[in-house]
Amino acid sequence: MGEKQLKNRLTASEVSNLWAAYQSNSVTKVGLSYFLNHVEDQDIKALLEECKLLSEQELKEISTLFQAENYPIPQGFTEEDVQKDAPRLFSDALYLEYVFNMFIIALNTYSMALSVSEREDVVTFFSKCLDSARKLHLKTKILTKEKGLHAKHPLLPVPKEIEFVKKDSFLSGWFGKRRPLLGMEISNLLFHSKRNALGHALITGFSQVATTKELRSFFEKGKDISEKHLTVFTTLLRNESMDQGTTMMTSEVSVSKTAPFSDKFMMYIVTSLINSSIGQYGVSLSSSPRHDLGLHYTRLIADISKYANESANILIDKGWMEQPPIAADRKELAK
Structure with a gap:
């Protein structure tokens, strides 16, 4: 193997993150294929379809990267792991909450994968993945608000001035005054x-x-x-x-x-x-x-x-x- 070929091989971090992304996207594709068979809300259905299309696209791109390296494509999950005609198990509201959490995990994993990738094509791939996850995360969050399913976070009082911690009670919790x-x-x-x-x-x-x-x-x-x-x-x-x-x-x-x-x-x-x-x-x-x-x-x-x-x-x-x-x-x- 020539020096140029050796330098261009996928690193341990890159191949591991691509492998994990393949597993994750195959799970998403299979799960959403069942969700789509039962979802009733048309807005949620459109979102699920977009998510499934994205997972299919990312699976293809990862497969291409592996094939170029003669690296075995993972088995992941397939149509054999789902019975689309099985009765509904979860509601539309749970579908939406599941997808919302799915993108929270994706944002964390893709940002980490991007930070440790070196090869240009892998960096480009994870950059695209992160951008797609960001956009769909925002779209999902907006939809949860529209459907009345988003729990509003509490507000904090606005301080009158900058303050510094003066007492070690700032750290306490079991005994004494609890901040x-x-x-x-x-x-x-x-x-x-x-x-x-x-x-x-x-x-x-x-x-x-x-x-x-x-x-x-x-x-x-x-x-x-x-x-x-x-x-x-x-x-x-x-x-x-x-x-x-x-x-x-x-x-x-x-x-x-x-x-x-x-x-x-x-x-x-x-x-x-x-x-x-x-x-x-x-x-x-x-x-x-x-x-x-x-x-x-x-x-x-x-x-x-x-x-x-x-x-x-x-x-x-x-x-x-x-x-x-x-x-x-x-x-x-x-x-």
Whole structure:
């Protein structure tokens, strides 16, 4: 292999992020194909169609990049993972909330992928992905407001002058005088309460339609965890007289017991939510100076990390975990 060819090969970061983007877009394409078979609201339907078209386009572009490298195209998820004619499991409102959260995750992952990419064509690809996600995120947010589904965030008083922290009580939380929540702390708590409400609703639906007792038990445990975490966040907000964005979404789940998705697909969705929550809790931990909040996040991260490990073991045991790009095992090769 010539020096020029070697320099132009995909880096570890690039191939890993492209691989992950392929998995994510294949999930989106499959999920939306089922949503579109049941959605009734025409505005939400148009948005879902646009999202599905985007996922198909990005899948094609990633495949082209891999083919040029003679890199195996991931299996991802296919039409075999969905039963489009299965009865409706979720409402239009939940479709919209799901898509809204999907783009929040996309904005984070694509911005990170862009920041670590070096090759010009890969940089261009992730730049386009980030721009498309930004536009659709905004469109989704506007639509949630139009449909009366957007929870307005609370307002903060405008300070009369610049102030500096003078007391160590700024950091306390368990004992003594507890300061009010910072704006960033409020934002984090609202985000996590809404994310757990969505997760609880999704896992409720999955627990109804999973085909094995093992997976139903796994999803039931996830319901309990998300409800417990939601209670922590809503309690903290209510202690500050802030209840916005804390409504459960379980009523948006039908009573259907027919699975629209494969067990593998549902496990992937839940695993993605778990991994995203671990990362978001970590970010919130670093931006929450009040000690009681830090301890809450530390405990909740440990809680869902155990659940993530259980999820990984199930995926491996079932043969559902596609191996991500991996370094060569030099010790094994030396044998």
